[in-house]
Amino acid sequence: MAALWVNGQAATTLSLDDGLDRGLQFADGHFTTMRWQQHPLWWDYHWRRLCAANQRLAIQQPPSEQQLLDTIAEATQGQQQAVVKVIITRGCGGRGYASNGMANAERAQWYISTAALPAKQVSIDIGEVTTRLAKQPLFAGLKTLARLEQVMIQRELAQLPWQDALVCDTDGYLVEAAAGNLFWQQGSQWFTPCLAEAGIDGVARQLILNQGWLGDVKQVRIALKDFKDVDNAFICNSVRGAVPVNKINGKVVSFPELPAVLQQIVAP
Template sequence: MMWVNGLAQESIEARDRAVQFGDGCFTTARILHGKMLQPEAHRQRLQQACERLMIAGVDWQLLAQEMVAIASTIDDGVMKVIITRGSGGRGYSACGCQQPARIMSLAAWPTHYLRLRQTGVCLALSTVRLGKNPLLAGIKHLNRLEQVMIRIELEQTAADEALVLDSDGMLVECCAANLFWRVGEQVFTPDLSASGVNGIKRQQVMQQVIGFGYALSEVRQDYQVLADAEEVLITNALMPVLPVSQIEAWRYTSRDLFSQLNPDNE
């Protein structure tokens, strides 16, 4: 099911800049009992991305109303919300783009996350590297070709997710999740100032681990540091937290932090 500018339809203009240039941003949220979880955080994410991309004219009140109305049409699932710069302009120029477009869609929640909470996630090291671009780092913009290539490569393996590095070989994230690892009372997550997506769940987990009394560090590190990790976790708004059981030849059995973040394993 899909809605474009509040109307139920399955298509957008071919001239829309999302089609032409990937000019826009998006967020993906869990729907539970007909309500979007953390709606304000998702709205803020979109607003911050639009500010970074200089997309003006979004009716945020109308967008919030549409998200509530569309979420209420299902009991359990996933909502994707896209904002594009709209149609107009010649070539790369955005002159003439009068009105941003709002695109929303619903899908089933990935039930395999339930299995992975029990078995743990197997990560495969991706050969596809992320480019460094501080201007776009952190936001969930529509230019996702790197992730598409990572996913295509991942699907040729038996792994559940990909471990992704930047062009310097430093840890960044997974294909569709953020990364954390624990060594004793220290928790680490990659520095995303040059590439990667600063996920809503990542931000929440960072606050939680500090509250639990761990020392938290955002670092630029080679993936070999994971050989010494006692525990590795991945996060996104849908999982929302999963334990990692294996990365290449390294195996992990501790679930101390995972248990604190998921006291009821829900």
């Protein structure tokens, strides 16, 4: 059952006494989305992601790890599996961009929501979209609340014959998929896009790279026009795990099967 929790309390009404949340006004915050299977899957990675984003965005007085875990446990009580989203914003404030002088002294506001786990995808087709990602090294890798590019990509995808997208930056270099990170294989070598200037460094991506399940994966800058002769590919995120790619721009992948070592992270 869907639910929303604000600062550790079940939300029935929202007070505007301190002004609107800056996350709503300016996308001034970040989030992480995880799979719940009687516990938050890969929690250590999600917690490190939240801490890194708080530090890089200079968000003050964020919730503690135990506060988050206690609220997640309460929000998912009685559920065997679910999707859990944790959102942290700079807090509530007035009209202007500046955050200094806020009445609540920059006390972070945090939200936890739950939803049903989406239906399992056995494989997907992916293809090019015209919407591009802006390059901003300051935020590269972070999952900030500013996701308007992804919203427009999903609107574009709805008119196309594939389920996910090959997303590039404004220079035409491959960055990620619409809702996950991309890995591909040529011969015996695995690759994934470099995320130094744009894109989200997803938890599943971090896990795969850190565990070395695919060997020495090369993180590369590759123009979309040079993305060809792919033998195998998959999309990954922390909710679905990993999903093999069947076709790229209408062309069947040579070996559209997920590497056996990644079956352990596939969502049920």
